Amino acid sequence: MSFLTPNWNTKALTRKAAPLSEDAEYARAFSSIEKMHESVGMKHLLINWVTDLRLEDKKIPDKLLSRKNSTSFVDSVAATLRDDLTVFRISGMINMICASLVCMFIKSVLSNNYLINFSVDALIGTAALVILLLDLTSQLKTVGFYGSIKEFVLLDVLAVVLWLLLTYLLPAFDTSLIVFFATYYFEKKKFVKMQDTFLSDNKISIEGHDLRS
Numbered sequence: 001m002s003f004l005t006p007n008w009n010t011k012a013l014t015r016k017a018a019p020l021s022e023d024a025e026y027a028r029a030f031s032s033i034e035k036m037h038e039s040v041g042m043k044h045l046l047i048n049w050v051t052d053l054r055l056e057d058k059k060i061p062d063k064l065l066s067r068k069n070s071t072s073f074v075d076s077v078a079a080t081l082r083d084d085l086t087v088f089r090i091s092g093m094i095n096m097i098c099a100s101l102v103c104m105f106i107k108s109v110l111s112n113n114y115l116i117n118f119s120v121d122a123l124i125g126t127a128a129l130v131i132l133l134l135d136l137t138s139q140l141k142t143v144g145f146y147g148s149i150k151e152f153v154l155l156d157v158l159a160v161v162l163w164l165l166l167t168y169l170l171p172a173f174d175t176s177l178i179v180f181f182a183t184y185y186f187e188k189k190k191f192v193k194m195q196d197t198f199l200s201d202n203k204i205s206i207e208g209h210d211l212r213s
Contacts, residue, residue, distance in 0.1 A: 045080055103167075
């Protein structure tokens with residue numbers, strides 16, 4: 001699943017750093033981070049920090065990792081973690097809705113009972129599937145900054161299996177939204193815990209910052 005491998009130089013970062021395209025100090029820091037033998041998650045935090053510094057016209061420290069306890073780094077890390085949690089939440093809700101629409105279409109095909117007609121339902125189902133795949137990829141890449149995505153993929157697969165089982169046992173009811181909402185709830189809690197573990201493993205303290213607001 002190499003296409004799900006997270007890249008610390010994200011599209012969001014590229015847009016954010018656009019005003020720094022001619023900044024030599026930023027370019028040196030970017031190259032330094034690129035050569036570091038650090039996890040993709042740590043590089044993700046470092047590059048966002050130095051970007052924030054240069055956008056505020058502040059000097060970038062020569063030894064980046066030695067400043068992990070600085071106020072500016074801690075503030076930047078807290079902001080980045082909040083942004084990533086927001087991305088996860090929004091992606092999760094979109095995935096929940098789109099997965100439900102796809103499942104509703106599959107159930108309609110199996111029962112030959114369409115909401116409008118086959119063509120319209122197929123169009124909605126296909127659009128939902130495309131959005132689901134794109135958004136799921138984005139969500140899993142965000143997870144990848146902080147740890148393994150395997151358990152999240154497994155939960156998603158189990159959710160589909162559970163939906164199929166419930167559809168077989170309770171054909172009169174559409175359980176897709178309930179199943180995928182429960183999956184989103186448990187995955188969100190797991191992602192929050194994963195972020196906390198990442199901070200602990202890398203000895204980064206952001207005490208006093210509320211990441212869950």
